[in-house]
Amino acid sequence: MCGIVGYIGKNNAVKPLIDGLYRLEYRGYDSAGIALLTQDNIFLKKVAGRVNELDKAIRNEPLQSHIGIAHTRWATHGVPNDINAHPHTDCKNQIAVVHNGIIENFRTLKQFLVKKGHKFQSETDSEVIPHLIEEFYDGDLMAAVRKACSYIKGTYGFVIISLASPGYIIASRMGSPLVIGRGKGEYIVASDLAAIISYTNEVIYLKDGDIAEISSDHLRVEGCESGMVFPEIEKVNLTLEQIERRGYKHFMLKEIYEQPIILRDTIRGRLNYEDGIARLNGISNYIEDLRDADRIIIIACGTSWHAGLIGEYMIESLAEIPVEVEYGSEFRYRRPVLKKGTICIVVSQSGETADTLAALREAKRHGATVLGICNVVGSSIARETDAGIYIHAGPEIGVASTKAFMGQIMTFALLSLLLGRLRRLSVDEGRDIINAIEKIPDQLQSLLDKLPDKIKKLARTFKDHRNFLYLGRGYNFPVALEGALKLKEISYIHAEGYPAAEMKHGPIALIDKNMPVVVIAIKDAIYDKVISNIEEIRARQGIVIAVGSEGDTQLKKYVDYVIYVPETMDHLYPLLTILPLQLLAYYIADYRGLDVDKPRNLAKSVTVE
Numbered sequence: 001m002c003g004i005v006g007y008i009g010k011n012n013a014v015k016p017l018i019d020g021l022y023r024l025e026y027r028g029y030d031s032a033g034i035a036l037l038t039q040d041n042i043f044l045k046k047v048a049g050r051v052n053e054l055d056k057a058i059r060n061e062p063l064q065s066h067i068g069i070a071h072t073r074w075a076t077h078g079v080p081n082d083i084n085a086h087p088h089t090d091c092k093n094q095i096a097v098v099h100n101g102i103i104e105n106f107r108t109l110k111q112f113l114v115k116k117g118h119k120f121q122s123e124t125d126s127e128v129i130p131h132l133i134e135e136f137y138d139g140d141l142m143a144a145v146r147k148a149c150s151y152i153k154g155t156y157g158f159v160i161i162s163l164a165s166p167g168y169i170i171a172s173r174m175g176s177p178l179v180i181g182r183g184k185g186e187y188i189v190a191s192d193l194a195a196i197i198s199y200t201n202e203v204i205y206l207k208d209g210d211i212a213e214i215s216s217d218h219l220r221v222e223g224c225e226s227g228m229v230f231p232e233i234e235k236v237n238l239t240l241e242q243i244e245r246r247g248y249k250h251f252m253l254k255e256i257y258e259q260p261i262i263l264r265d266t267i268r269g270r271l272n273y274e275d276g277i278a279r280l281n282g283i284s285n286y287i288e289d290l291r292d293a294d295r296i297i298i299i300a301c302g303t304s305w306h307a308g309l310i311g312e313y314m315i316e317s318l319a320e321i322p323v324e325v326e327y328g329s330e331f332r333y334r335r336p337v338l339k340k341g342t343i344c345i346v347v348s349q350s351g352e353t354a355d356t357l358a359a360l361r362e363a364k365r366h367g368a369t370v371l372g373i374c375n376v377v378g379s380s381i382a383r384e385t386d387a388g389i390y391i392h393a394g395p396e397i398g399v400a401s402t403k404a405f406m407g408q409i410m411t412f413a414l415l416s417l418l419l420g421r422l423r424r425l426s427v428d429e430g431r432d433i434i435n436a437i438e439k440i441p442d443q444l445q446s447l448l449d450k451l452p453d454k455i456k457k458l459a460r461t462f463k464d465h466r467n468f469l470y471l472g473r474g475y476n477f478p479v480a481l482e483g484a485l486k487l488k489e490i491s492y493i494h495a496e497g498y499p500a501a502e503m504k505h506g507p508i509a510l511i512d513k514n515m516p517v518v519v520i521a522i523k524d525a526i527y528d529k530v531i532s533n534i535e536e537i538r539a540r541q542g543i544v545i546a547v548g549s550e551g552d553t554q555l556k557k558y559v560d561y562v563i564y565v566p567e568t569m570d571h572l573y574p575l576l577t578i579l580p581l582q583l584l585a586y587y588i589a590d591y592r593g594l595d596v597d598k599p600r601n602l603a604k605s606v607t608v609e
């Protein structure tokens with residue numbers, strides 16, 4: 001949510017800043033801005049719209065500077081326009097700041113500053129930061145930043161440049177990620193690695209409360225209260241190739257096509273055929289606690305929450321441990337009853353979602369053991385959980401999550417196998433599951449080889465419909481929710497996901513000859529019930545697009561269109577049934593001419609409440 005990049009070093013700052021913004025644009029893209037320190041002033045340019053607009057606006061200016069900051073915004077306070085875009089400055093244009101997060105007490109701070117004579121330009125919460133620093137500046141910029149931090153309530157990751165300290169940039173975080181890359185004679189600070197890795201793989205993750213003073217050849221970090229800290233320099237193995245489109249029209253399509261590979265990565269080294277069990281080293285110290293847990297609470301937001309629902313069904317049926325699934329945003333403000341013996345599992349692609357992170361902290365405050373299922377290595381959630389499992393999906397850039405969802409479901413398949421074996425499944429049953437899991441990547445690949453043409457046809461037929469219904473039961477009910485979410489997110493068509501049988505308690509009223517209904521009707525334990533639900537739709541002239549199991553030729557008789565997926569075990573079907581729904585959403589959005597990777601109003605990682 002909002003992309004931040006700052007540069008200090010031997011080269012012209014403009015290129016790393018603009019390149020960095022392009023790479024961070026998936027975090028927010030309603031306006032963008034840049035500030036550069038020049039000999040005797042701060043050059044500032046801000047525009048509403050995409051990074052491309054900013055790039056065009058400065059392309060012909062002869063800009064030369066070795067120090068600068070830039071930002072791509074996802075609006076929280078104040079509409080997206082030139083004035084509300086970052087960087088923001090103090091009254092004298094001597095300090096420029098880019099900020100990510102929400103300053104909850106900004107109204108109080110603004111009143112305090114206005115009384116002191118400060119003049120504000122924007123409607124943003126962020127603008128209080130340069131004014132606070134200006135107010136407290138007394139010849140020592142670090143001291144002024146430290147004091148400003150002590151006044152701010154809320155979350156922030158911010159980077160500042162100042163005419164008073166022309167050899168430095170200063171960065172600080174509280175709840176919003178910031179990472180510093182160390183190059184040769186240069187440092188780049190950014191809200192995530194994507195803006196850094198083409199320059200260096202040596203990075204320092206700032207921790208909450210840290211304030212970093214960065215010159216071109218030196219880095220000094222102070223904890224907000226604890227004085228000097230000695231940050232660890234880590235080597236990251238992310239490659240540029242991993243975050244590029246490599247010929248695909250959109251990142252989302254590339255990521256859909258990567259799914260067989262990422263599933264192989266998720267299961268690599270984690271299946272033990274001899275014992276018919278999964279091995280999850282990241283949580284090895286907590287296996288007994290999990291086995292004996294009287295309850296597991298899965299906490300997540302968005303697509304990760306849907307993966308959590310599938311996890312609930314898997315763990316309950318394979319391991320017979322009661323599971324609940326909570327939205328991070330609800331859990332954090334309830335009074336959750338956490339007893340000794342309850343384990344929380346937080347699920348997050350980015351590892352930075354503010355509500356999930358706050359729920360994690362709330363659970364820990366209650367003394368719960370909290371485990372994580374994350375994609376981004378070194379993210380806040382990965383760091384703050386007691387232990388966790390990485391899904392190894394690689395960087396996900398498309399705002400609509402696809403491959404991370406796949407990795408999360410597979411991780412739950414491994415976890416439920418492990419717990420199931422420890423509690424009730426035989427070695428042979430475990431081996432059957434392993435056989436089925438190992439087939440999934442190839443089955444998915446075969447679908448990717450043959451499905452797109454068929455789905456493109458469907459997409460062309462239905463792209464102008466205004467409503468869709470998605471139905472599924474059992475393991476495939478969360479798949480219906482996720483299919484509907486994908487369509488909403490990127491095509492702006494209203495879609496609802498529902499448990500198929502619940503349809504008759506409301507949504508059935510919506511069905512007429514204009515309503516396409518996507519029904520997941522695979523040959524599982526409740527197939528016949530789903531067929532009855534399909535009959536109910538057909539009786540009301542709804543159009544049925546079914547996802548069925550290969551070999552089920554009967555299904556064609558009941559529906560208008562059918563997409564077949566290979567057969568697998570009931571609990572593994574979501575790994576196959578979600579693929580046609582991802583592709584359908586993708587092609588509908590693409591045929592509607594929409595920007596699939598940057599859907600309006602959304603952001604990849606929601607680091608504000």
Ligand code: G6P
Binds near residue numbers: 353
């Ligand atoms: C945003 C993204 C979704 C994602 C959700 C949770 O809304 O657009 O794709 O599912 O956040 O993100 P997380 O990183 O915690 O999985």
